[in-house]
Amino acid sequence: MSLTEDILSQLPGDILGGLRRADAVLASLRTGSVPVPEVVKENSQPLGDVEWDVVICGGTLGILIAAALACRGIRVALLERGILRGREQEWNISRHELGVFVELGLLSEGELENAIATEYNPARVAFHEGTEVWVEDVLNIGVNPVYLLETLKQKFLAADGKLFENTPFNAAVVHPDGVIINNQFKTRLLIDAMGHFSPITQQARNGDIPDALCLVVGTCASGFPENRSGDLLLSNTSLQNQCQYFWEAFPAKDGRTTYMFTYMDANPQRLNLEALFEDYLHLMPDYQGVELNQLDIKRALFGFFPSYRQSPLQTPWNRIITAGDSSGSQSPLSFGGFGAMVRHLKRLSLGVYEALQADELSVKALSLLQPYQPNLTVTWLFQKAMSVSGNQQIHPQQINQLLSAVFMEMQKLGEPVLKPFLQDVIQFSGLTQTLFKTGLLHPIEVIKVVPQVGSIALLDWTIHYINLGIYSVLSSFSPALEPWIKNMSASQQYYWHRWIDSWKYGSGGDYL
Structure with a gap:
């Protein structure tokens, strides 16, 4: 045994x-x-009257966006295949990220404190026979999922949201004017929050x-x-x-x-x-x-x-979007969708609200809710540098030596560089400073990684790195655009706000 x-x-x-x-x-x-499931079909005939503005499938993370939308007055139904209840194991996050729940009116300050099960300091980053770095207030909060989800569920129901437990998703048919789910729920928009192995996501990825x-x-x-x-x-x-x-x-x-x-x-x-x-x-x-x-x-x-390199996932259908793990909106270095869902909660809930108000529910319009984000795409090179393909031969300490060099320089550059990276946020300024100092002071470790990751991956990364810089510049000009955007139609405002969001989040500008 x-x-x-x-x-x-x-x-x-x-x-x-x-x-x-x-x-x-x-x-x-x-x-x-x-x-590959075939759970989504299309029908050219009008659906007629719909009961819901949004139906969300998948309650564990879906309740976050469901509560946010219901509090905005949107007619929301939430389908959960079992009973909506959080797991026993805490979700880890940084305290400042939790502020979005108070900002959106989903939790009071007292409820937020009650949701925190554990808090610790400091936290360590260390590598075998190499650098040891200590940080404060990074991913050091353990949230109680049972309390959080129950509290959000009650807020959702109080805002006239409707929860259908023991109601698994089976099928959806997309019509020109709506979607019918399980041949029962008629809605203007379907949000898939069923996770990595959602049948909708699997169909959209077509077995990749x-x-x-x-x-x-x-x-x-x-x-x-x-x-x-x-x-x-x-x-x-x-x-x-x-x-x-x-x-x-x-x-x-x-x-x-x-x-x-x-x-x-x-x-x-x-x-x-x-x-x-x-x-x-x-x-x-x-x-x-x-x-x-x-x-x-x-x-x-x-x-x-x-x-998947093709992330966040943009579905090929009108009136269907993905959220949370279904969308792949976290970097390949991350292994939890809660933090990514919280980070994008304000952006997604406002974006869905504006899409419904402007009736912008086509594939083209909804793709802007899960846009290209260069600050996530650049992390693919880091993932490759932290892994080894099955037939590669590298020094057993090569990854540790590279990471020791990188974190040594990030520590010297200070918390504004170190902390965002540890929270899955890459910013152009911090990344550029880190690359420059690591390359200058640890050239051997950098040279060793080139054959490990490959020239094609490096070239691809360079393109996304340049785009990260471009997005950072565009995001810095965004506040000047707002007075001009206010005079536009609802449809034009939707598109401009989504582009501004993509620059902000795609450059890591949402990190506070």
Whole structure:
């Protein structure tokens, strides 16, 4: 019996079976053998009267935008395949990002404080035999999903939103004047918030194999030595199984959560979740300074997160958009949709509201709600630099040495450069300063990475890097445009506001 089988068999529920089912899906995804659903069809006949302005499918993250829209007076229905309830494991985020809930009237200051289950400082970034950096107030808040989702659900219902639990999405038919879902719900607009494996998203991607994967395993357990600090990005080994393993750890309300994750391509020969979990269990005691038999493991955590170069996803249909994990609006370095959903909540809710007001619900108009964002696209090079393809041969310490050099220079440049990067926000100024100093002071580490990532990837990255600079300039001029835009029609205002949003978010200008 493997260590994974031994540990997981002691936990309530079929955790080992769940892990192996996830691996079966992963294997199908890697080989392109996942069946492509045909859940969206089109019909040229008018639908007639509709009951809803928006129907959102997927309640876990969908409730965020559902509540925001309902509070604006939009007729919203939210479909959830089970009971809308948050998971037990906290969602990590930075405190300043949570302010959007108060700004949009979704939570009071008191409710926001009640939603915070844990808070810790400082957090560490460190690499094997290399740099160690400490930061304050970055992804150090643990939000209680059970409380947050229940509170938002009550706000949604109080604003006349309608929640349909135990109502899975089955099919949608797009008509010229609306969408009918499950042959029952008639709406002007459908928002898919069903996650990475949404059937709508799968159909839109047409069976494409992911360009990259992030595999994550971990546990929440008690019995650790007292430690009120956390780790954001830490490695304590060199390459193993053609992977660089990274750690994340932080206090939780019922113990301590530790994750181990790694980036890789989608080659079917790469390791799976069960193999990664086995390595996690063997390596974690040394990482945390504790023996496994001293721990009371509360929960096992595992998952994989596909990333596609064609992201955020723009659907090929009128009147359908994606949100949250369905859209792929986070970078390939991120493995959680909550932070990305919160970051884009104000932009998306206002954009959907203006699209409905102007009746701009075509493919062309809605594509502007999930625009090209160069500050996300440039991170693909970082993902490649933090992973190794299956047939590559590099020095076992190469990734650690490169990251040590980069973070050493970011630390010297200060928090305005370091903190946004750690929160999945890339800005032109900070990136340029970091690249210049790293290249100047650590040329050997930079030269080594060129054959690792490849010349084509470097050329592609250069284009997006230039675009990041252009978007930064355009965003700086945006405030001067607003008085002029106010005199336009609702339709013209919609387009201009979406372009301004794309410059702002695409340049990381939304980071405060």
